[in-house]
Amino acid sequence: MRAITLSAEDDFDGWRDAARALAQAHVPPPEVVWRVGEGGGDLFAVDASPPPAATGPQLRVPKAFVELAQAVILHSDPQRFALLYTLLTTDSHRVEDRADPLVRRLELMAKAVRRDIHKMRAFVRFRELVDDTGTRFVAWFEPEHHIVRANARFFVERFASMRWSILTPEVSLHWDGTTLSEGPAATREDAPADDPVEAVWKTYYASIFNPARLKTGAMLKEMPRKYWKNMPETALVKALVAGARARETAMVETARGAVGGNVEGAWEALRDEASACTRCPLYKPATQTVFGEGPLDAPMMLVGEQPGDQEDLAGRAFVGPAGQMLDRALDEAGIDRARVYVTNAVKHFKFEPRGKRRIHAKPDAGEITACRWWYEQELALVRPKLVVALGATAARQITGKAATIAKLRGRKLALPEGGTGWVTVHPSYLLRLPDADAAAQAYLDFVADLRGAWALL
């Protein structure tokens, strides 16, 4: 038996060096005990057996294995070191085989880690602290996995000019504007409880909180209870729920003003939260949330169905073949895409794997409803004069009801949140028409619909 002591829970380099030496010495996985603790890097210190000599040819592993291992090491499962070592020693090329149970297990672990990284980015809230040395922003966060150090670069880049500290039960990070340093584990009490910076957040949440659609269960699901206690805006929820009925009217109207003019900041916060969305199961196989984009004072909002294969990879709406068709038609209708806010009814790519391909699958009613939350927030912030739905899924999202395109197409619609809606076909419908003449006519009709919509403005 050999005991390997790593210097920290996220000590990837330590694991890699030890695993390489062990594998080269042909030490089988059951003979290795992995531990984390003091005296890291002190390989084989505990057991009597001498360290294996790292001789023989260099161990070569696929890049995918290294990437998987770098993520899995951050997982909280104590088995992770041994599982990775098993994969390394049996054949690291198995990593390409998605059906392999060990690979699947490790991939799920890597995915949980990535999600936790996203959650930290979305849910960390700084509170302002003023002391003799000036102003510092302090946040308390409890991650599920060992992701804090791996996330440090993100916070340094995002908040480069602030002095900040992120306190967690495992480690604390401190940035003084030039240097990142690490401190010991902290407790919630070490972080300040309230401050004026939170006012922006609280106002934002008050503004987007629509009492007519109050569903506490849904709110809890979106923002896991675990994070509620750290987020200033959630302190408002009780009060908001209590006063809900009285505030039932005029709420949406005041939304934009209530974010104190910081629409951009509110939108960024929203997009970050959406990046960690788990409101429906579509987030699981998708690469990422594809949020809307465009000017936040756009007079027109275009709503598509859901991101396609290319959008899922790029993280941007309408950049694939349907996007090219849309761009062409917008151009022909005299509409500058840069003046339009473009989003989707559903913000994750739904697909069925077929070999190496991912075939588009239509979102169902539950998925459309689950995603309405994000559409409503985008609507409250952008407040476009006109919302144009491309296809039946988008039409359902903007009207809140199922209906056929034929019934809704090309006429002004009163939307449930206020404002005007307009429905036309989806550009990918044009791409699917097998008959060239029918496709050409459908394209002209589509351009005419867009032109008609723009004319309403």
Ligand code: URA
């Ligand atoms: N189809 C859509 O509905 N939206 C996109 O972003 C891309 C394709």
